[in-house]
Amino acid sequence: MKKIYYILKNILYIIKNxxxxxxxxxxxxxxxxxxxxxxxxxxxxxxxxxxxxLKYRDNKNNFKNLxxxxxxxxxxxxxxxxxxxxxxxxxxSNKINYILEIGSYEGxxxxxxLNYFDNAQIDCxxxxxxxxxxxxxxxxxVESNFKFNLNNHQERYxxxxxxxxxxxxxxxxxxxxxxxxxxxxxxxxxxxxxxxVNSFEILNKNGIIIFDDFLRKYYVDSDKxxxxxxxxxxxxxxxxxxxxxxxx
Numbered sequence: 563m564k565k566i567y568y569i570l571k572n573i574l575y576i577i578k579n580x581x582x583x584x585x586x587x588x589x590x591x592x593x594x595x596x597x598x599x600x601x602x603x604x605x606x607x608x609x610x611x612x613x614x615x616l617k618y619r620d621n622k623n624n625f626k627n628l629x630x631x632x633x634x635x636x637x638x639x640x641x642x643x644x645x646x647x648x649x650x651x652x653x654x655s656n657k658i659n660y661i662l663e664i665g666s667y668e669g670x671x672x673x674x675x676l677n678y679f680d681n682a683q684i685d686c687x688x689x690x691x692x693x694x695x696x697x698x699x700x701x702x703x704v705e706s707n708f709k710f711n712l713n714n715h716q717e718r719y720x721x722x723x724x725x726x727x728x729x730x731x732x733x734x735x736x737x738x739x740x741x742x743x744x745x746x747x748x749x750x751x752x753x754x755x756x757x758x759v760n761s762f763e764i765l766n767k768n769g770i771i772i773f774d775d776f777l778r779k780y781y782v783d784s785d786k787x788x789x790x791x792x793x794x795x796x797x798x799x800x801x802x803x804x805x806x807x808x809x810x
Contacts, residue, residue: 576607579777586784590793595800603808606645610809614644621647625674632673633707639670642774645809649770650678652806658682662740662764664726664757665747665774668704669711675742676715685736687722687729693748695780726753730760739766746774750781754791762799770806777810 580600587596622643629637658679666672666686675684690705705723712719722729726747729735743761745754754773761771775788784790796803 572611576604579603582777582779582784582789586787586789587793589785589790590797591800595796596793599805599808602805606807606809609648610644614648618644618647625677628677629670629673629711632711634668634670634711635703635707636668637670638667639674641810642671643674645807646674646772647678649806653768653770655679656681657768658741660737660740660742661685662736662743662761663687664729664743664745664761666708666721667746668707671744671746672719673711673715675744676712676718679742682718682742683737684719685722685740686719687724687726687747689725690723693750695749726757726760730757730764736764739764740769741766742770742772744772744774749775749778749788751786751788751790751794754788755794758791758795759798762795775810776808 580603583600583603584596587599591599622640625643626637626640629640655678659682661675661679661682661684663672663675663684664687666688669686672684672686676682686708688705688708690701690708692699692701708721722735740761743765745757745761747757748754758771758773765771773788773792776792777789779787781787796805
């Protein structure tokens, strides 16, 4: 029964998300662009299920054991680890020197990136006020946890307690260019799109942008979610980017 439930659950997940991708993508890109995107989503989903979860299981468990010694209220990150490692192994880690993270929360993903890229420095942009998704969260505690969790990386990170708009508008705050940018701030389409465009302008050639929660459906209007911003971004820069992986 468990196997049947697992198979049915995955079939439902695939159908639901293919439809979600389709109804948003068709607003921004042509049929010949969104069909390959759907195929890539399917390919990566099965790759994740049958290979990546197993291949990187120890890496994921080791990191989960590590963060048990720190102050984390939620784990919204570790399920990303197999996909991230799959991508990171395709690049030379010594080429990732400067990382920008928009939305750091308690610093779990920051910690993972600093542990993985031994020589990298990271700029963390975080308001510690949350958005309409975080009504019941104590952000004084979140900020305190962030500083505790990254205390042993003090020489390798900078915290910018502000919104991403203010960060991008002041050239004195940021590194000139970044090798890796993780966009996980506001999940509202217009904000995500602005973060993506601003990020692209300061991304090194062959740099990587990661969008968090690509398939999350928080807002009733599907187009207002992260996915709408991503497809708008893809259409704008289609001749300058390569889509490496499509997952959640």
